[in-house]
Amino acid sequence: MLTLLSGGTGGRKLFEGLMSILPQKEISVICNTADDIEIYGLHISPDVDSILYAAAGIFDEERGWGIKDDTFNFHNMITRIVPTYSWFNLGDKDLAIHVIRTDLLRNGMKLSQVTNFLANKFNVDCNIIPMTDDKVTTFIFDGINKKHFQEFWVLFRGDMPIKQVIFEGIEKAQPCEKAIDAILSSKLIIIGPSNPITSIGPILSLNKIKIAIQDSKAKKVALSPIKGNNPYSGPAAKLMQSLGLEVSPLQVAKLYQDIIDYFVIDENDDDSGIKQLGIDVIKTNIDMQNMNDKKRLAKIILDKFYSF
Numbered sequence: 659m660l661t662l663l664s665g666g667t668g669g670r671k672l673f674e675g676l677m678s679i680l681p682q683k684e685i686s687v688i689c690n691t692a693d694d695i696e697i698y699g700l701h702i703s704p705d706v707d708s709i710l711y712a713a714a715g716i717f718d719e720e721r722g723w724g725i726k727d728d729t730f731n732f733h734n735m736i737t738r739i740v741p742t743y744s745w746f747n748l749g750d751k752d753l754a755i756h757v758i759r760t761d762l763l764r765n766g767m768k769l770s771q772v773t774n775f776l777a778n779k780f781n782v783d784c785n786i787i788p789m790t791d792d793k794v795t796t797f798i799f800d801g802i803n804k805k806h807f808q809e810f811w812v813l814f815r816g817d818m819p820i821k822q823v824i825f826e827g828i829e830k831a832q833p834c835e836k837a838i839d840a841i842l843s844s845k846l847i848i849i850g851p852s853n854p855i856t857s858i859g860p861i862l863s864l865n866k867i868k869i870a871i872q873d874s875k876a877k878k879v880a881l882s883p884i885k886g887n888n889p890y891s892g893p894a895a896k897l898m899q900s901l902g903l904e905v906s907p908l909q910v911a912k913l914y915q916d917i918i919d920y921f922v923i924d925e926n927d928d929d930s931g932i933k934q935l936g937i938d939v940i941k942t943n944i945d946m947q948n949m950n951d952k953k954r955l956a957k958i959i960l961d962k963f964y965s966f
């Protein structure tokens with residue numbers, strides 16, 4: 659068994675590589691839920707859904723979110739009536755998932771149980787685990803107002819000042835028990851090349867998850883989402899800069915230094931600072947533009963750290 663900590667893009671790409679090599683039942687994924695948002699009363703869980711859809715083979719790779727070949731009839735109609743709904747797009751097929759999830763949550767199921775229910779319906783065998791069943795929400799504070807992460811990213815396209823990143827609810831939130839079980843029974847724990855601030859940040863801010871990783875006998879490896887001084891996509895650079903952090907693989911390694919043994923960085927990046935942290939470095943091509951790249955990178959990690 660191995661456990662991957664993931665958001666919806668870099669971590670999901672690596673997940674696709676891992677799935678192309680290992681049987682799904684050997685893989686557990688602990689997903690960030692702090693990006694979750696309620697849109698007109700529906701519970702949307704973007705990172706859980708990206709992993710679920712990827713496992714089910716229905717993820718829209720081109721768009722980078724949602725279900726492939728989806729249509730937007732519902733969205734077009736609802737925004738014709740209420741134009742202010744137009745900023746967040748929900749596809750028709752995607753919508754079915756949100757309606758079911760919201761209904762089951764209202765009937766008392768926990769997010770992890772709903773996720774399990776949905777995974778079964780798609781014949782998904784890997785263990786997709788939300789980091790918590792409790793409400794945790796990432797807000798971006800600009801010094802005056804706080805905006806939900808989705809508003810910051812989708813509505814304002816990341817174009818607002820960032821004074822603080824707040825994981826509201828994190829102090830009281832408990833990790834899902836299944837997440838702790840997965841960590842403690844894994845031979846390998848992988849921190850995916852996900853956004854270290856808003857995807858991995860909330861997962862590791864659940865103290866019991868961090869402690870379980872530290873206590874685990876597993877090999878612990880993280881992959882860099884940064885090549886040179888740039889992320890491949892998303893707001894990682896803006897978030898890191900705004901928080902006074904350098905945008906570099908070394909900085910990401912520093913964020914993970916108390917839990918990882920190995921760090922995978924791009925072959926052209928400098929590893930000296932990372933080695934000085936006491937972390938072993940694997941240098942390789944960390945681009946995952948297509949399925950071959952994803953499989954190649956996953957294979958390097960599995961060959962080195964996971965005998966099966």
Ligand code: GDP
Pocket residue numbers: 664665666667668669670671705850851852853854856857858881882883884888889890891892894944945946947
């Ligand atoms: P989100 O939920 O969509 O923000 O997804 P993640 O947090 O999982 O992923 C965002 C991070 O993925 C960004 O910081 C990117 O730099 C990283 N990423 C995207 N594509 C690649 C890739 O091909 N290789 C690597 N190493 N990282 C990537």
Ligand code: FO1
Pocket residue numbers: 665666693702703704705707708722723724745746747748752808811812
């Ligand atoms: N991203 C967008 O840029 N625009 C959208 O309208 C949008 C809708 C959406 C609906 C469901 C879903 O699961 C994800 C969606 N995303 C959309 C992606 C999402 O905002 C982000 O990629 C992640 O939350 C970042 O972690």
